[in-house]
Amino acid sequence: MLSIQFVRENFDAVVRNTANKNTTLDISAFPTLDAERRELITKGQDLKALRNTVSEEIARLKKAKENADDKIAEMRSVGDTIKSIDDRLRAIEEELDNLLLLIPNMTHESVVVGKSAEENIEIRRKDGVIGNQPDKAWRKDHIELCKLHGLVDFERGAKIAGSGFPLYTGKGARLERALLNFFLDQNTGRGYDETMPPFVVNTTSMRGTGQLPKFAEDLYRCADDDLYLIPTSEVPLTNIHRDDILSAEELPKKITGYSACFRREAGSYGKDTRGFLRLHQFNKVELLKFVHPEDSYNELELMLNDVENLLTLLGLNYRIISLVTGDTGFSSAKTYDFEVWSPCEQKWLECSSCSNFEDFQARRANIRFKRDANAKPEFVHTLNGSGLATSRIMVALLESYQQEDGSIVIPDVLRSYTGFDQIG
RNA sequence: GGAGAGAUGGCUGAGUGGCCGAAAGCAACGGUUUGCUAAACCGUCGUAAUGUUUAAGCAUUACCGAGGGUUCGAAUCCCUCUCUCUCCGCCA
Known part of the structure; x- marks a missing residue:
């Protein structure tokens, strides 16, 4: 706030x-x-x-x-x-x-004023090993590929829980786990401490990061226990240091962690309902930083490098866009989105969102630091980004790495995690 | 689920109605002493809001898990809630 x-x-x-x-x-x-x-x-x-x-x-x-x-x-x-x-x-x-509590964070002066996502500004893009993806008639989309190879059973997921709750099966489950492990290993290799947080949090934690009170209808709630399913591990990870006073030497403090994420997606029924594009439950590895206020914008750029590292190693086509004010989230001062290319949808799909919240969350969650032993406590700046969410990555990966015979080649960096070199 | 104990400043811990915002110890910070380290000694050492000045400061108020209540006056008495710990039971 x-x-x-x-x-x-x-x-x-x-x-x-x-x-x-x-x-x-x-x-x-x-x-x-x-x-x-x-x-x-x-x-x-x-x-x-x-x-x-x-x-x-x-x-x-x-x-x-x-x-x-x-x-x-x-x-x-x-x-x-x-x-x-x-x-x-x-x-x-x-x-x-x-x-x-309902006033949104001030956007940074560098954020362009604009109404909606159409006005977002592309910062840079990079073609992966798969090249610029010329149109190929034989290409199957990720839903067909999942069916063909038994990677995900959307129907049974819907039977068990509801639509938007995928059941990963066989090599699909293994590939999902491989991606998560790969992300975590890469991130810890770049100085992030690994955590695995609770997947439910209390009201205070939700208020600390800004999900409450404004976005209650987007959250799954366990009413009997006054607990909420997390929409992103940003919530538990940021609240690790709620009410703490950190010492200056601890900053920047970098944390990574896996969690499942749960979103009701109220109000978006009928949009992107096919396959992996919009789910009620998905898997994500998060990057989170607590930093000195004067370093936060530099740290945001460094976080982009961490995310780019993952996409580059996977060899996917991606681009980075800078969000205009109208598309920047409630708590954020500045946000960059990463998008991967889906050759079948012929669309860019958001797979990561990196934001600097400045002291907006720190003030809500009371996260402070002291420059030295006698100094007055000041609010830290918090940043977070996905590194990465798997579902859209899965779409891009399956569609991009498929061969004419319908088989899918596993990118080199994942093979030690999957234990197989191809699917089909 | 059953039974019990507890929650005080960075930590340990005293304090059961009135100079208690809180003893003492530890830690931290500044200094003296010192060949170095160590030790000893002296000093400093919570947060926030409001007012005033606005560089620092000064004043007032609030805060002893949270919220209510009793009282001229509450860390201290009463009620409700939350959390933690121990034992038993159950269970991944």
Whole structure:
């Protein structure tokens, strides 16, 4: 979230930023609420100071066995006034909090103002070993390939859980596991500490990274336990350091971890429902960094290199795009997406999203660091990116590496993980 | 699921109604001493909000797991919740 002071001092910019992010949010009540809050605080403070001094006096009088009845009576009424002020203050602060929690993060000055994904800007692209993918009539799409080789059983997944919950089978299950292991090994080799987080989190954790309160309808919830299935391991990984004060030497702190991800995808029914393109459950290896505020944009670029490493080794065609304000997420200050090429869909598919959240999540989750032992704690900056999500990678990989006879060649870097060189 | 114990500052840990925002120890930081290391000694050493000045500061208030209550006054008494630990049971 943004600090209350920042919103106070940059109100117009906050309103503009909210509009640039295509967010409809009326924050016109803020200035009044803010002013009233401060007035009540001052009033309450003064009365409490009075109560404290008179109470001490009462203690003295009682010790000296003197009468303090009228002072006690006076303080009783002061206490009532304090209570009513505190009650109103609590109500106003709740209203303010509800507002602040819904204000999106400010985008970085380098982010281009734009309405939607169509205006996103391509930064660079790279052709993999599979070349520029000329159209081939014999090419089968990833769904046909899965059927042909028994890699995924979408029907049985739907029977067991519902559509969007794939059942990986045979070499498909093995390939999925190979990808995840490959990603984790690469990432740990580049300085990320490996973790495996809980796949469910509590409300506080969801609020810390910004999923709540705004995106409740996108989450699976276990109502009896007040737990949520994570939509991304960004949530548990960021909350590792909730309420912590890190030392400066610990930064940058880099973490990678696998989790299954669960998304209700409410509101997107009927879009991309085929195969792997949009799932309710998918697998992802996440990259996460806690960094010095002044380093965060450099760290974002370094994170792009980490993701590129994976795509390059897999030999897939990919491109990096910089999101315009209208397509940048609620919590993010700046986001780059990675997309891999699907030769059958003839489309770029998002497979990673790398964001700098600056101190937006750190403030919500209270993640701080100290520059040295006597320094005042400051909020860290948090970044995360997928490295990588498997489902779209699986699409690109199967479609790109298929041969004319329908068999699929396994990229070299994966063979030690799969234990086979080809499928079919 | 059953029974019990607990939650205090970076850590250990005292504190059961009034100079307690909190003893003491450890750690950390600054300094003195010192051939080096070590030790000893002295000092500093929580967070946040509000006000004021705005560089630093100063003042007030709040915070002893969270939220309520009693009281002139709560770390301390009462209620609710959360979490942790131990034992038993069950189970991957």
